[in-house]
Amino acid sequence: MVTANGTAEARKALPVYSARHRLVEVVKTSPCLVLVGETGSGKTTQVPRLLLEAGLAAGGAIACTQPRRIAAVTVAQRVANEMGCKLGSQVGYCVRFDDRTGPDTRIKYMTDGMLLREALLDPLLQRYKVVILDEAHERTVATDVLLGLLKAAAAGRPEGDLRLVVMSATLDTQKLTAYFQGSQAAYIAGRQYPVQVMYTPAPEESYVDAAITTALQIHCEEGPGDVLVFLTGQDEIEACERLLTDRAASLPPDPARLSLCVLPLYAALPPEAQLRVFERAAPGSRRVVLATNIAETSVTVPGVRFVVDSGMVKARAYSPRLGADCLQVVPVSQAQARQRSGRAGREGPGKAFRLYTEAAFAKLAPSTAPEILRTNLSSVVLQLKALGVRDVLGFDFLDPPPAPALVRSLELLLALGALTREGDLAHPIGTSLARLPVDPMFGRVLMASAELGCSEEALAVIAMASTDPVFQFPREKREEAAAAHARFASREGDHLTALAVFQRFVAQPRKQAAAWCREGFLNARSLAKARDIHAQLRGHFQALGLRLASCGDDATPLRQALVMGLFSHAARRQPGGTYRVLATGQDVALHPSSALARAGGARSGVPAVDAVVFGELVRTTRTYARDVTAIDINWLPQLVPNFFARAAAAGG
């Protein structure tokens, strides 16, 4: 795979080196360098090496963070090659499940989340003399927390002992230089071809129709080059794929025209299908790649000269009203639209077709809000508490999250038992939850399972809840897939269904696992990830001294453990068949993919369940609860008396 900043060999030209004296000078003399490096500037490979060669890592190492694992891995490999050393010696990388560093490692490429985890054990990050936050413009939650942490760490260490470099692809340096006192900004040029941007003259009724029409228009009227179409999700892409193929087949024959090859691209696509987008178009053919925002940053599709931008994106956002994360289709930001258009100019001058008017573009948000402003903050707040930050509302964020969102997280952590009434980290629940690499609600389920004697099952359930969805529904084989999935279905809900899938998966001999997944319409990649997470969680679990035990065939303790973590996601059935979330009063429906969604139907022969807990909400045509487990409503006041005391007292 090609990374976001995957600099083509030809473009490894040396704009960074031409500025090297100035860069090194700034890092030596000021506490923080804010470095704007355009696409193709080579900053990621060259800046850490420059600083190492200038002796700035003396007595320690250089950390260079990336938002994505694949970037950390591939860049480390390339830099090690360029420096003529073995990966893991002087240059290494460290990402989840894969640490390729050694005692001699001086340049360590790592994910931002990994550095944040390291900070929990060493808040001043003493082993590093230089920390580089790369791709800072992406504003991941981990990068945002690290910005505040590094500012504090630099102040807590002797002057000049920790040097910071914040590298960003955008020109908005003022905010960062104002944030890091005494910092200086520098700029290094990259290489990007011009892209001509076109808008529709009038608003489109359907961006899917418009995307198909535009792609065909490009195909019939424009010169050679592949087309990259940005859409919102798997379903939409599959529908588009069929329509586009049909309409291309019914074009009037023209011997001069290239043949058309339509390719889907989204994260859940099987790896072998994903690899097809890296194969250049065959002679005499043109590729049209239908992609989600995976093609904005994570995957660079070669050969693209034309971009079609629907202007929409599916995004996760925290809804304070619903008290949960919510996945929905929303308009892109201007920065995102520019990023999409830029994908047409990687190999030569390109054209971008925006399926909205110029006036509509002007009304879009200038940039996507940093994730930390629109996400569930309970993990962040817990981590800050574990780092010794007592006043989380007063923490020096580059962009402070709304106070009510922070307060809600503090309240949830208090209800989970992770914080004391004074707001300090509670032992052992808070300290343990901070160490477990899962959402605090899930961590609480694990701790409860140790008490209730069902931790073997809970570890599997939480590992499954932490991976991508495993059931696949190919449109042409829906019934076959549904029948295959039905083998795992549990009347008690999706967590137990997931447990059954996981147990059967790990029981397969490794060699047969892939075929078993294929036949069962299961996503092998998701399951492999669940297996890795399971192993990691089990390790943490034992390190924390928690008890491993199995509840066998009696799922009651497991469902009770789920209640003890997910109680804020408890909901009760209403006369109309919807479920009312007890904590917020919101009505939600069970997701059609849920094992419980069919219960209560006239033909199901199974009564609808009275009360549930759910993992998350998804907002499409309605608000749906996903990952749902049936519970006994009486467990709530028994198992979580503090949270449900009022409801119980009121007779609820």
Next chain:
DNA sequence: GGACAGGGC
């Protein structure tokens, strides 16, 4: 009656 944006520990 409807489904699984993308990352990360």
